[in-house]
Amino acid sequence: MKKLIIGILISFYTLSASAHSSQIATMTLAQDQQNNWSLHISSSFDGFRNQLIKNFPDIKVDDLSADDFQKLVIAYVKDNIVLNGNSGFIGELREGAIKMGHQTDLKFRVTGLPNKLSTLQVKLKGFSEASKHNTVFKIIDPTVTSKNFVIKKDNQFAVSIEKANGAFQIKGQEENLLIPFIALTLLVIMSVVIISKIFRKEEIVLRPV
Numbered sequence: 001m002k003k004l005i006i007g008i009l010i011s012f013y014t015l016s017a018s019a020h021s022s023q024i025a026t027m028t029l030a031q032d033q034q035n036n037w038s039l040h041i042s043s044s045f046d047g048f049r050n051q052l053i054k055n056f057p058d059i060k061v062d063d064l065s066a067d068d069f070q071k072l073v074i075a076y077v078k079d080n081i082v083l084n085g086n087s088g089f090i091g092e093l094r095e096g097a098i099k100m101g102h103q104t105d106l107k108f109r110v111t112g113l114p115n116k117l118s119t120l121q122v123k124l125k126g127f128s129e130a131s132k133h134n135t136v137f138k139i140i141d142p143t144v145t146s147k148n149f150v151i152k153k154d155n156q157f158a159v160s161i162e163k164a165n166g167a168f169q170i171k172g173q174e175e176n177l178l179i180p181f182i183a184l185t186l187l188v189i190m191s192v193v194i195i196s197k198i199f200r201k202e203e204i205v206l207r208p209v
Contacts, residue, residue: 022046023132027151029083029110029120031141037110039093041077045104047133048073055080055126070098077106080126085113117141119171123158124151133157139168 025043032038052061052072064072074096083091093108120139127133131153139146139161146168149159160171 022050023134025133025135027081027135027137029122029137029139031115033142035115037091037113039081039083039091039106039108039110041106041108043104045100045102048076048104051126052076054128066100070100073104074098074106076126078108080124082121082123082125083110083113084121084123085117086119089114118163120161120168121158122149122151122161125157127153127157129153144168 022044025041025047027042028040030038030040049061052059052069055076056072059072061069061072078093078096081093085091089112091110091113094111095109097107099105117139122137124135133152135151135157137149137151137159144163144166146161149161149170151157151159161168162171163169
């Protein structure tokens with residue numbers, strides 16, 4: 001449990017210098033010792049406000065009460081985050097809690113995901129093609145903490161992650177590196193063969209004169 005708490009705190013505050021930007025958010029999918037999943041999101045107040053204004057043009061967001069604003073943020077997040085684990089398990093965000101402030105934090109209990117993730121697809125909806133928003137996402141389970149994955153316009157606000165050799169990585173990353181590795185290996189072998197031919201002593205054959 002201590003490792004889980006420390007991991008979540010690190011994920012929130014390692015980017016503290018830029019966390020107040022309305023274009024940056026952090027999101028952590030964490031699993032405790034009882035295999036319960038939770039989703040933790042941190043962004044600036046303006047970041048959430050701007051998204052509500054863009055996605056709810058018929059609502060005067062600035063005229064909402066604090067309670068209504070919080071309810072709308074929770075509803076927006078629930079509707080616009082897709083978690084697909086192990087190609088068939090859909091994570092459902094439940095029991096949202098929010099702490100308002102210049103930096104606004106949300107926490108959801110997540111149901112529907114398997115205890116052990118082998119793959120995970122994360123998709124954020126509600127962002128336009130012109131958006132410069134970046135979400136720094138990571139996974140924490142009792143055995144491993146993943147590196148940061150950036151969800152942004154360049155990857156259509158979606159990432160596909162897999163667990164390989166005990167670590168979470170972008171899906172297909174190893175396969176993408178395999179072809180260059182094979183090509184490099186073949187090049188080395190060919191170079192060795194060519195060099196060996198160059199420096200090989202020619203066999204002397206005695207012929208009668």
